[in-house]
Amino acid sequence: MHDDDRSGAVPFKEAPLRKDGTEKVRGTARYIADVRYPGMLYGATLRTRLPGGTVVSIDFDENIAWDEYVVVTAKDIPGVNAVKMIEQDQPVLVEAQYRHAGEPVMLVAHRDPQALGTALAAIRIEERACDEGPVFTIEEALRPMTRQIVAGNVYRDYCMEKGSVARALGEPCHVFEGEYQTGAQEHLYIEPQGMIARVEEGVLTVEGSLQCPYYVHAALVSMTGLSADQVRVLQCATGGAFGGKEEYPSHIACHAALLSLKAGGRPVALIYQRAEDMAVTPKRHPSRTRVRLGADGNGRLRFIDIDFVIDGGAYLTLSPVVLSRGMIHAAGPYRCDHVRVRGRAVATSHPPFGAFRGFGAPQSIFALETAMDGLARTLGMPPEVLRARNVLVPGDLSPAGQGIEGPLDMHRVMEEALEASQYHAKVARCRQWNAQGQASRRGMGIATFYHGAGFTGNGELALRSRAGLRVSAGGLVEILTSTTEMGQGMQTTLSEIVAEALQIPYEGVCVARPDTRDVPNSGPTVASRTCMVVGRILAQAAYKLIARLRAGAALPSAYDYDEFCAACARLHASGDVATVMADYQHPVDSQWDESTFQGSPYRSFAWACYVAEVEVDTTTGEARVLDFTAVQEVGRVVHPTVAAGQIEGGVVQGIGYALFEEVHFGTDGQMANNRVTNYIIPTSADVPPIRVLFQESRAGAGPGGAAGIGELPMDGPAPAIINAINAALGTEIRHVPAMPEHILAAMDRGHL
Amino acid sequence: MTVSCRFTVNGSPVYGHFAPMRRLLDVVRAECGLTATKEGCGEGECGSCAVLLDGALVNSCLVPIAEVDGREVTTLEGLRTDDPLFAAFAASGGTQCGICTPGMIMAARALLNDCPHPDLSEIRRALSGNLCRCTGYTGIYAAIRAAAGQGGE
Numbered sequence A: 001m002h003d004d005d006r007s008g009a010v011p012f013k014e015a016p017l018r019k020d021g022t023e024k025v026r027g028t029a030r031y032i033a034d035v036r037y038p039g040m041l042y043g044a045t046l047r048t049r050l051p052g053g054t055v056v057s058i059d060f061d062e063n064i065a066w067d068e069y070v071v072v073t074a075k076d077i078p079g080v081n082a083v084k085m086i087e088q089d090q091p092v093l094v095e096a097q098y099r100h101a102g103e104p105v106m107l108v109a110h111r112d113p114q115a116l117g118t119a120l121a122a123i124r125i126e127e128r129a130c131d132e133g134p135v136f137t138i139e140e141a142l143r144p145m146t147r148q149i150v151a152g153n154v155y156r157d158y159c160m161e162k163g164s165v166a167r168a169l170g171e172p173c174h175v176f177e178g179e180y181q182t183g184a185q186e187h188l189y190i191e192p193q194g195m196i197a198r199v200e201e202g203v204l205t206v207e208g209s210l211q212c213p214y215y216v217h218a219a220l221v222s223m224t225g226l227s228a229d230q231v232r233v234l235q236c237a238t239g240g241a242f243g244g245k246e247e248y249p250s251h252i253a254c255h256a257a258l259l260s261l262k263a264g265g266r267p268v269a270l271i272y273q274r275a276e277d278m279a280v281t282p283k284r285h286p287s288r289t290r291v292r293l294g295a296d297g298n299g300r301l302r303f304i305d306i307d308f309v310i311d312g313g314a315y316l317t318l319s320p321v322v323l324s325r326g327m328i329h330a331a332g333p334y335r336c337d338h339v340r341v342r343g344r345a346v347a348t349s350h351p352p353f354g355a356f357r358g359f360g361a362p363q364s365i366f367a368l369e370t371a372m373d374g375l376a377r378t379l380g381m382p383p384e385v386l387r388a389r390n391v392l393v394p395g396d397l398s399p400a401g402q403g404i405e406g407p408l409d410m411h412r413v414m415e416e417a418l419e420a421s422q423y424h425a426k427v428a429r430c431r432q433w434n435a436q437g438q439a440s441r442r443g444m445g446i447a448t449f450y451h452g453a454g455f456t457g458n459g460e461l462a463l464r465s466r467a468g469l470r471v472s473a474g475g476l477v478e479i480l481t482s483t484t485e486m487g488q489g490m491q492t493t494l495s496e497i498v499a500e501a502l503q504i505p506y507e508g509v510c511v512a513r514p515d516t517r518d519v520p521n522s523g524p525t526v527a528s529r530t531c532m533v534v535g536r537i538l539a540q541a542a543y544k545l546i547a548r549l550r551a552g553a554a555l556p557s558a559y560d561y562d563e564f565c566a567a568c569a570r571l572h573a574s575g576d577v578a579t580v581m582a583d584y585q586h587p588v589d590s591q592w593d594e595s596t597f598q599g600s601p602y603r604s605f606a607w608a609c610y611v612a613e614v615e616v617d618t619t620t621g622e623a624r625v626l627d628f629t630a631v632q633e634v635g636r637v638v639h640p641t642v643a644a645g646q647i648e649g650g651v652v653q654g655i656g657y658a659l660f661e662e663v664h665f666g667t668d669g670q671m672a673n674n675r676v677t678n679y680i681i682p683t684s685a686d687v688p689p690i691r692v693l694f695q696e697s698r699a700g701a702g703p704g705g706a707a708g709i710g711e712l713p714m715d716g717p718a719p720a721i722i723n724a725i726n727a728a729l730g731t732e733i734r735h736v737p738a739m740p741e742h743i744l745a746a747m748d749r750g751h752l
Numbered sequence B: 001m002t003v004s005c006r007f008t009v010n011g012s013p014v015y016g017h018f019a020p021m022r023r024l025l026d027v028v029r030a031e032c033g034l035t036a037t038k039e040g041c042g043e044g045e046c047g048s049c050a051v052l053l054d055g056a057l058v059n060s061c062l063v064p065i066a067e068v069d070g071r072e073v074t075t076l077e078g079l080r081t082d083d084p085l086f087a088a089f090a091a092s093g094g095t096q097c098g099i100c101t102p103g104m105i106m107a108a109r110a111l112l113n114d115c116p117h118p119d120l121s122e123i124r125r126a127l128s129g130n131l132c133r134c135t136g137y138t139g140i141y142a143a144i145r146a147a148a149g150q151g152g153e
């Protein structure tokens, strides 16, 4: 049993208190389910049941007083019947043809939730199945003569190539090949999704649990045909998201808005029950990756050849960007002259898969890092030595052709991870233990990886993010950004960045509520971009604010907080504008070629080496993580408790991904174990001691050299744990989650 | 059909006629207006609806109101305002998104009432009915130990 919580982090007393801490511990933070309006109606959604087909008719039981209800179908949509995302392929409500079970067809609302239940049971949607059967796996989707959801069932087919794998294949070297699979993963944020829509002073106002206010805003504008200023979106306290509240809130917002508009603007709450949330909202993309690695006798990588396929589900949603991030991370943080990554996102009859912390990278990194252990076995070389021999160092070119710049030192990261985990001693101890013929086997596993911060390639350029500061006459500085707090600590981190740039106390800074009427579009709250991208914009805004206070309000060149406040009062008195805005500046030297995937995909990466110690019960096949070490180079830690919390939470989600979290799909293609009872996430009893250590090169592109860390910890645990299991048992497990029955089967194959 | 129930919530008497299967969770939130108690799953698995019933930790989504007759309910709002758990959870990474936090603090309070200086294994056992998807639990352990060190009740 461990008692060294947070051995790696600076003790919390040195760090300022979380901005949202008090309201959360006191239970006063207002989540969407805590919001009520007089006369509010409750809404519900009726959905398709077949995995693709046509809605033939809708019948209403005549014994219900339907005039008491608000009923909405696709005919009530004033604007475009599509949820605005990358493509407009996914309907807000089904008109006739549809692609998967669980697609929304009708919406019903009533004052009394009980009466609502009765009415839902009294509506019959008649459906006709497609002629061809549904496709539920990547293999089925790619088979010829199968149902074509889109042409060839391939949404995107990309290729990233550096050097020539074809040429490298002609030269003699040691080759390791394997096929790897990852399952879907459910976010299981503890707060289910929900929205309330109403019309207030002629403005369609929608609030709820969400990550990206301006995504929801754009979706509402497109669906209603209203002008941008007739639509307002506000975020409520959001009870976890992890990517799960990036896309789907737009759907729920559109539905709630349709009900409210039909009800004459009355408030309508559409809050999902847990089972509905789990059945219909997007999950992590399942994947299949074929990896072929070639190395010389010393373990130097000669080529990396990867075929990466993700299951996008029935609509495109965000799959193209998930795919490209997965591809860019597929060849790992390794030096290799010949790299080829083919990536495809395919269409199946499942509800669409979507954004989940890591965004394609956990899938491809799992494949590569597990294959690296396979290659190490082929070469008869310890896995940490193989990695150390290939890891990128300053002066190298990454697989995307990006120059690696100092002072990054991945060797130091690896060394610290091996030391903190007592790796070598434990490898020896595991060997001893396993030789004793106990009822369990133990093993150590390692993964080295990096994760790029911000939108991929030219994505940040296209976003044109903006953020600002507003100062009161009393000197309180408010951050104006559409970046949302969902637990990751954005209010705290950004407040620290602004306080530091303005040289005022942390207490003098706060964050305005994300409200599209009040805050500019700072881009979505995703992709580990908040600290690095938005933080940097805010630092610029802070410098502008200082300049304005100097020019217009006689702020002295050196000042304390009292003088700052006095200058703010003068600024207000003079009638000058008390708000400053700053825009994203794209680095001039950053190039990205979308057709070849070569250039600078990300401005900064966080680098990491994770080590897992695992014990497997050889009778039950149950694997338990005994100890976990996470060492990362993150540029700069802005707030130690917040940063450590991100890593600890991400590692535990990664443990769940590796060992517990199995999404079962029913014959209709929807999640069948859509309850907290039968979809198992780690509890406090399952979590090992997690040692979190940071290295700070100060070389990130964010304020003070920070990079992004939110997604990084999701990438490493699964391969480290599976490598540890394979080391313990001598097996070749190549998928996650590795459930006890899979582990037993792998042991049988390995004749343990 | 309704049943009449009389009980206290955070020391205040409540009397009313309720559908007997009405969940304590809904009564606390909708009738008493105490919204710190959260609904995460509605089936007794996540602990975000945890309250104390006569001092014992229960998931209020599983308690029919008829069972509460004559008993004492304590929600997060009913804890002493200077309960050291509040400051400790805020300071040491015990809360991130916050949706599990009221339930976690109730579970921690129940633990500390029985066992003022728990070791880590006791803390882990006491929290095993409460899910947190954000923190990985480490910050929550740290918070409970910090609160216990300050001599919680």
Ligand code: FES
Pocket (backbone or CB within 6 Å): B038, B039, B040, B041, B042, B043, B044, B045, B046, B047, B048, B049, B050, B059, B060, B061, B062
């Ligand atoms: S809501 Fe009661 S245990 Fe989850």
Ligand code: FES
Pocket (backbone or CB within 6 Å): A190, A239, A240, A487, B094, B095, B096, B097, B098, B099, B100, B101, B131, B132, B133, B134, B135
């Ligand atoms: S803080 Fe988010 S679930 Fe615990």
